[in-house]
């Protein structure tokens with residue numbers, strides 16, 4: 672018999688609400704405090720710390736009500752379980768059935784960035800072992816300079832970006848209602864990732880993308 676017992680905590684057990692993210696969820700229509708990181712001549716990232724007030728109640732509702740799925744991916748010829756859980760909503764009816772603040776955030780993003788954002792998806796990083804490897808999002812090439820907006824809920828995780836051929840140039844700690852919007856050529860000429868860490872509480876990222884057009 673092993674001398675070691677492996678204790679695997681569930682995301683609910685690891686979850687500790689923040690004092691700064693309580694109350695009804697409400698996104699800031701003014702995008703106050705927005706900082707634009709001009710990555711190079713053609714790629715940019717907007718960052719608003721704490722854009723969604725009351726992010727914890729949305730986190731808890733999504734944890735409870737989302738049909739989280741484990742998916743697989745092929746890596747170097749091997750089929751591996753993707754290290755995070757995912758969910759995706761692509762029809763207006765599906766998006767309309769989500770907590771109403773998801774639609775309110777979508778409407779604010781559509782107005783500001785003038786993109787349809789007709790697809791909503793979410794990632795659940797249960798703990799520090801969950802991650803997303805370096806990638807650019809797969810968005811049809813007919814969509815020029817796609818804009819991808821992500822709202823982070825729960826415990827902050829490091830979000831990093833680098834040029835396709837280069838080292839990490841931007842690192843942000845994203846959680847508790849932070850908004851990041853990647854635009855210009857950032858999905859084509861840059862990569863982004865959420866690396867694994869030794870310990871982390873659960874985090875959800877909700878992504879708004881354009882899939883048609």
Ligand SMILES: O=C(O)CCC(=O)C(=O)O
Pocket residue numbers: 794803808821823830845863864865876878
């Ligand atoms: O969780 C994040 O902030 C990034 C997620 C991401 O890169 C993706 O879903 O493609």
